[in-house]
Amino acid sequence: MQRKFSFEALFVKYCGVAAVVFSLGCLIVLLTVIFINGIPGLRLDFLTHFPSRFPAQAGIFSALIGTFWILVMTALFSIPLGVMTGIYLEELAKDNWVKRLIQVNIANLSGVPSVVYGILGLAVFVRFLGFDRSILSGALTMSLLILPIIIIATTEAIRAVPLSIRLAAFGVGASPRQVIWYHVLPEAMPGILTGVVLALSRAIGESAPLIMIGALSFVAFVPHHPLDSFTVLSIQIFNWVSRPQEAFHALASSAIVVLLGITLSMNVLAIYLRTRFVQRRGGD
Amino acid sequence: MKGLENTQSFALKRSLSSPSNSLSENIFKGLLYVATSVSVVTTIGIVVVLLSEAIQFFKEISFVEFFTGTQWTPLIEPKHFGILPLVCGTLLVGVGASLIAVPVGVASALFLSEYVRGSLRTILKSTLEVLAGIPTVVYGYLAITFVTPQLQQFIPNLEVFNALSAAIVVGIMIIPTISSVSQDAFEAVPRELRDAAYGLGGRKHQVAMTVVFPAALSGFVASVILGFSRAIGETMAVTLAAGSTPKLSFNPLQSIQTMTSYIVQVSLGDTPAGTIEYRSIFVVGLTLFSMTLISNLIAQWFSRRFQERYL
Structure with missing residues (x-):
């Protein structure tokens, strides 16, 4: 059937095309600007030097180590807490007002600005509990920040596990703990892992909460202990960008290349883990 | 089919949350309760922390000045606290x-x-x-x-x-x-x-x-x-x-x-x-x-x- 030419039809369609092209264009411009400015400064001694007031000697060694500390400790706190909360909400909680209240609460927590978590961390971990401006305070603050993301990913992954798997397990006499531990969790693992890795990559990029708890931006030593003071990549970048000199902006763009490299490879890791699990369990 | 799913789901919820005498079962459930309480405590923590310092703040600065003041200069004299x-x-x-x-x-x-x-x-x-x-x-x-x-x-x-x-x-x-x-x-x-x-x-x-x-x-x-x-x-x-x-x-x-x-x-x-x-x-x-x-x-x-x- 021959259709009449319609200006409106083309307009609606090409508005959509334009919007998608605009967004993709922003992404491409953003990455291009960063890589053009950042790649030239990316030498080995940039990775192994401490920050310095002389741009030529400055590096990101302490920031890299600090980022690693924050990443590992945040994972230690947030993964067990988030996954257990997700299990509780999906498998154990009765459908009543308490469950709905907790769900609304978690949805709202995920919308709280990161700087407010920073204020919480400053008041509770730094001052009240006396952990001072340490890695421990930073990791605890970051854990609270990404907890809602992990919980939501876990509940969604568990919800997607077919009912028949649970029924079969109960049918052969498994206890609730055994059903969850040996059947529901392994089945939900790809979804949970993807959520966890994405949440951790958010933790690596966040800087506002760590600035609030007073992470130092000039750290010329490597932290050895959870109670040591520290800096992370994103704060080092913030520090360099906020200086007026061009040379520091160039350092910032090299550090951004490293930061984006870590974040992007975590995303690739998430995809890899997901496909591996699907294969091992015989595919979907 | 939908009805069957619902019945199964109900039966499942009953067996998952049924009381159990086994120690490991109870420890497992206890851990889940504790973990879930963290997110509730976080919200309470945010509200308590923000409110308690805000109450101290409003002992010195009036509500009227804060909400209607047109200058925000807390770090330089003369200090104004209009948000x-x-x-x-x-x-x-x-x-x-x-x-x-x-x-x-x-x-x-x-x-x-x-x-x-x-x-x-x-x-x-x-x-x-x-x-x-x-x-x-x-x-x-x-x-x-x-x-x-x-x-x-x-x-x-x-x-x-x-x-x-x-x-x-x-x-x-x-x-x-x-x-x-x-x-x-x-x-x-x-x-x-x-x-x-x-x-x-x-x-x-x-x-x-x-x-x-x-x-x-x-x-x-x-x-x-x-x-x-x-x-x-x-x-x-x-x-x-x-x-x-x-x-x-x-x-x-x-x-x-x-x-x-x-x-x-x-x-x-x-x-x-x-x-x-x-x-x-x-x-x-x-x-x-x-x-x-x-x-x-x-x-x-x-x-x-x-x-x-x-x-």
Whole structure:
């Protein structure tokens, strides 16, 4: 059937095309600007030097180590807490007002600005509990920040596990703990892992909460202990960008290349883990 | 089938939460209760921390001065504590960012859900989401080193720190929030509605604009409010790009200050606890927290209304 030419039809369609092209264009411009400015400064001694007031000697060694500390400790706190909360909400909680209240609460927590978590961390971990401006305070603050993301990913992954798997397990006499531990969790693992890795990559990029708890931006030593003071990549970048000199902006763009490299490879890791699990369990 | 699923699900809930005498079962359940309580305690913690310092603050500064004062100069004498300039700066960035992100976000969401099929849709959607995964400090860097210098070629009187370039980068940052939430809403519109419209001879753009979009309107509204709430809570990009001069003006070419960047500014300066400056970050934090909480609750109300209708 021959259709009449319609200006409106083309307009609606090409508005959509334009919007998608605009967004993709922003992404491409953003990455291009960063890589053009950042790649030239990316030498080995940039990775192994401490920050310095002389741009030529400055590096990101302490920031890299600090980022690693924050990443590992945040994972230690947030993964067990988030996954257990997700299990509780999906498998154990009765459908009543308490469950709905907790769900609304978690949805709202995920919308709280990161700087407010920073204020919480400053008041509770730094001052009240006396952990001072340490890695421990930073990791605890970051854990609270990404907890809602992990919980939501876990509940969604568990919800997607077919009912028949649970029924079969109960049918052969498994206890609730055994059903969850040996059947529901392994089945939900790809979804949970993807959520966890994405949440951790958010933790690596966040800087506002760590600035609030007073992470130092000039750290010329490597932290050895959870109670040591520290800096992370994103704060080092913030520090360099906020200086007026061009040379520091160039350092910032090299550090951004490293930061984006870590974040992007975590995303690739998430995809890899997901496909591996699907294969091992015989595919979907 | 639906009925059977429900019965099974009910039976399952009974067996999962049935009382058990085994020690390991009880330890397992106990751990789950403790973990779940952490998220509740976090919310209580935020409210208690913000309120307790805010109460101390309002013992020295009156409500009237705080909510109606037009000057915010807590760090220099004479000190004034009127929140309006910070709220004004925050709204300027939030509204500016929405002006960019709402049209782009909703147009790409409608396009992806109605015109694109299969794996291309998934690829495009997840590529757009990369924009949301880029650390916000990177957007701040781009605003200062790229967006502002480019804009200055067209707008000569643009200040080095300005609300405009902050709003642009924050707008780009929240495109994925708006587009992916909207897209989910558009895709959830039942197929019967589309089929009926096609059966009446509707063409693709007519179905998209007069059936799918109106049907998913509340989901779209929810996405806009969520995006706006993310924009006003955004911290690092505006701290770097928008400056630190609180102004009660809606001129986007000038340097302004948002609530979030004030909080960062004070915390960078190592202010001793117990002073009025230290308490002011909690009051500003409380204002910001209330604004985002109210936005998020409204967004949830809209998306629940959408789900009740169709899901």
